[in-house]
Structures are given as C-alpha cells and as structure tokens.
Amino acid sequence: MWALVSLVIILCYLVSPVFAVQKQSKSAQKVKGVTHVVAAGQTLFEISQAYHVRVSVLMQANHIKSSTRLKPGQRLFIPGAKSVKKVKVYRPLTTQERSVLERSLSDEVVAPPLPTEPLRPRIKTDAELVWPIVGPINSPFGPRWGKFHAGIDIGSPHYQEVVAALDGEVLYADDTKGPLGKAVVIQHGRELRTVYAHLSIVIAQEGDTVRQGQAIGGVGDTGRATGPHLHFEVRQNGVALNPLEYLPSTIDELVQDLSRKQ
Numbered sequence: 001m002w003a004l005v006s007l008v009i010i011l012c013y014l015v016s017p018v019f020a021v022q023k024q025s026k027s028a029q030k031v032k033g034v035t036h037v038v039a040a041g042q043t044l045f046e047i048s049q050a051y052h053v054r055v056s057v058l059m060q061a062n063h064i065k066s067s068t069r070l071k072p073g074q075r076l077f078i079p080g081a082k083s084v085k086k087v088k089v090y091r092p093l094t095t096q097e098r099s100v101l102e103r104s105l106s107d108e109v110v111a112p113p114l115p116t117e118p119l120r121p122r123i124k125t126d127a128e129l130v131w132p133i134v135g136p137i138n139s140p141f142g143p144r145w146g147k148f149h150a151g152i153d154i155g156s157p158h159y160q161e162v163v164a165a166l167d168g169e170v171l172y173a174d175d176t177k178g179p180l181g182k183a184v185v186i187q188h189g190r191e192l193r194t195v196y197a198h199l200s201i202v203i204a205q206e207g208d209t210v211r212q213g214q215a216i217g218g219v220g221d222t223g224r225a226t227g228p229h230l231h232f233e234v235r236q237n238g239v240a241l242n243p244l245e246y247l248p249s250t251i252d253e254l255v256q257d258l259s260r261k262q
C-alpha cells in the first residue's frame with residue numbers, strides 16, 4: 001500500500017514541471033507583440049530604437065544572453081509592438097569619419113560650447129543615464145586652466161569595470177593615439193553620444209550593441225593622464241554637455257539635500 005502511495009507521489013512530482021511549463025507558455029502567449037525577422041546589418045540596438053523597446057527587454061523576451069550580434073533571418077519577438085517597423089542598418093565609420101572623430105576626442109575643447117550655469121544643488125533621481133563607474137569627481141565639466149574640460153574625470157583604481165551609461169551601439173573602440181588614450185564612443189538615440197576614455201582595456205567592439213550597465217572596458221591611465229581615472233563625456237550633435245545633468249544624484253548629494261531641508 002505505502003509503496004503504491006509513494007509511487008503516486010513520485011509520479012506527481014515528475015509530471016508537475018510539465019504542467020508548470022505549459023502554464024508558463026500559455027501566460028507568455030498572452031503578451032502581445034510582433035515577430036521581427038532580422039535583416040543583414042540590423043543590430044539589437046537599431047531594433048530597440050525602431051520599436052522603442054529597451055535592449056534588456058528584447059534580450060529577456062528572446063532569451064538572448066549576449067547583446068552583441070544578431071544573425072540575419074533570426075526571428076525576434078518584440079513585446080508590445082503592433083506592427084513590423086523599418087529598422088536602420090549598422091554602418092561602420094568610414095576612414096574619414098574615423099579620423100574626424102579621433103581628432104574630436106580631446107580632453108579639452110577650446111571654447112565653451114554652451115553657457116554653463118552653476119549646477120548645485122542638483123537632485124536628480126529619475127536620470128536617464130547610469131554612472132559608468134562609482135567614484136569621486138576629480139575634475140568637473142567646465143572651464144579649466146584657460147580651456148574647457150569637455151567631460152568629468154571620475155577617480156577610480158586601475159581595471160575597475162566601466163559600464164555603458166545607456167543602451168547604445170559602439171561607434172568607436174580603439175586607441176585614439178591622442179590625449180584620451182584608449183577610448184570607447186557609444187552612439188545612443190537622439191544624436192546622443194557618450195565617451196569613455198583613458199581605458200586600460202577595451203572590451204566592447206565596434207558595431208556591438210551594448211545595454212545600459214554592460215561592461216565595455218577597464219579604467220586606466222592611457223593617453224595624457226597623471227593617474228588612473230575615467231574621462232566621461234556626453235555629447236549631443238557633437239556638442240559637449242555636462243554629464244551631471246544626465247546622471248542620477250550621488251548619495252552625498254542626496255544627504256546634503258536632506259540636511260539642507262531640515
């Protein structure tokens with residue numbers, strides 16, 4: 001008798017995952033969306049832009065572990081989409097575009113591109129970007145030694161992981177052979193670009209789709225740098241913007257704000 005009961009229990013245990021899977025796939029089917037067939041040259045980033053869906057959402061919906069490359073003919077489920085959209089094709093930089101970009105990658109720009117307002121106090125908890133590394137700001141954006149610092153310098157030990165501040169496509173990942181040393185430039189939507197410089201190692205490759213928070217390289221002191229740090233820039237249509245306007249408040253800023261209010 002007991003042998004029979006235990007057999008039934010064991011059978012139920014073995015069969016239950018089958019039901020669970022069926023239940024799951026039924027609920028997955030409820031999510032509306034369309035199937036996009038990947039054409040040659042289309043990247044996860046360009047697809048995410050066309051459908052206004054985050055790269056991480058596309059990865060999760062399609063069980064994709066690495067965002068970097070897609071295969072032509074690959075079928076992607078786009079959750080929430082109502083119709084199939086036209087998607088741009090990734091185009092590598094031409095030799096001329098590459099040299100123009102490399103020349104623009106300088107730690108400092110001659111004239112301030114925008115009038116700068118005093119920023120503090122700045123409390124931003126709904127910022128679009130994430131910090132590429134955590135560390136103190138050793139040199140802020142703005143006038144410096146008669147020139148203009150085009151980004152912020154974030155202090156950090158060597159080889160600290162640098163992450164993409166926003167979903168994007170790697171436009172440049174190379175040694176600039178200039179003051180910024182080894183650098184990565186990521187193209188985001190709305191003509192927004194971010195620059196990560198003085199890297200010790202570059203992990204990201206040109207043409208890769210990177211999701212927000214994905215590692216792209218390690219902190220270093222390549223180029224003109226007195227010690228390891230990350231030079232981080234935000235540019236829109238080529239104009240350098242203050243990265244702090246796009247980054248969430250630091251814990252220090254939140255604490256200062258709180259003590260001011262009390």
Ligand SMILES: [Zn+2]
Pocket residue numbers: 107139149151152153231232
């Ligand atoms: Zn700098």
